[in-house]
Amino acid sequence: MTSDLRRQLILSAAKRCFARHGFAGTTTKSVAAAASISEGLLFKHFPTKSALYADILAEECEADPAFAELLGLEPSTETLVVLIRGMVQHFLHASDLPDQEEAQRLRLMMTSQLDDGEFARLLYEKIGDLIGPVFTASLERAVAAGDATRIGREPLNLFWFAHHTVLMAALSRLPTVPCLTYANAADLERQVCEFILRGIGLNETAIASHLDRELSLLPGQKVTAEGA
Numbered sequence: 001m002t003s004d005l006r007r008q009l010i011l012s013a014a015k016r017c018f019a020r021h022g023f024a025g026t027t028t029k030s031v032a033a034a035a036s037i038s039e040g041l042l043f044k045h046f047p048t049k050s051a052l053y054a055d056i057l058a059e060e061c062e063a064d065p066a067f068a069e070l071l072g073l074e075p076s077t078e079t080l081v082v083l084i085r086g087m088v089q090h091f092l093h094a095s096d097l098p099d100q101e102e103a104q105r106l107r108l109m110m111t112s113q114l115d116d117g118e119f120a121r122l123l124y125e126k127i128g129d130l131i132g133p134v135f136t137a138s139l140e141r142a143v144a145a146g147d148a149t150r151i152g153r154e155p156l157n158l159f160w161f162a163h164h165t166v167l168m169a170a171l172s173r174l175p176t177v178p179c180l181t182y183a184n185a186a187d188l189e190r191q192v193c194e195f196i197l198r199g200i201g202l203n204e205t206a207i208a209s210h211l212d213r214e215l216s217l218l219p220g221q222k223v224t225a226e227g228a
Helices: 003-025 028-034 039-045 049-063 065-071 077-092 101-114 118-144 155-171 185-199 204-216
Strands: none
Touching (some): 003 028, 003 049, 003 101, 065 118, 077 155, 077 185, 101 118, 118 155
8 A cells, every 4th residue: 555545544543533532532543443454653653642633634625625715716905815814704703603623623722832732832833834835925015016114024924923813812712601702793803804905014005905805705705815
């Protein structure tokens, strides 16, 4: 069996285990048994449980048609706004999903950062590799088009600032009784989008033009970054 095929079989077995028992209840030993291999062979492909789980999440993102469409968009100011809008929508509604899968991942992410940080590091690396190039290229196009001013020397930092803003907003809403109730929740998505877009350098004209267009689309007509 080729290494790539073996890796896919391990991932398939791991998905079943994680779906049934969650991250905490799944062991590398149980994944190896489900894949009919030794635990030692599993470690040759995935050195830790966190690495295995992070790879599964990255594959799910890449397999999401909307996410794949987003990554295929031509870098532009509009693409930048679509990306930010999708990220805001994804995080703010993470706790609303009936299966609570995304909420559990957010809890795991924060637990990792309070512990050894391994899972968080792996996931940040994969998110950066997937979305970072689209974000930075689109921001460069926005600057070149006069829709944005350049802020700082590291454009990817602006992506992480945006990511961490919506991540913290999502965490405050995870408990059954939210830690913080934002006023005028109906307008929250727009307010967060505007806050981030201004923060990464977009001017008011570009924000009004592209964000209004994005918000006017029906859910089935827009591309979002919900797999991020």
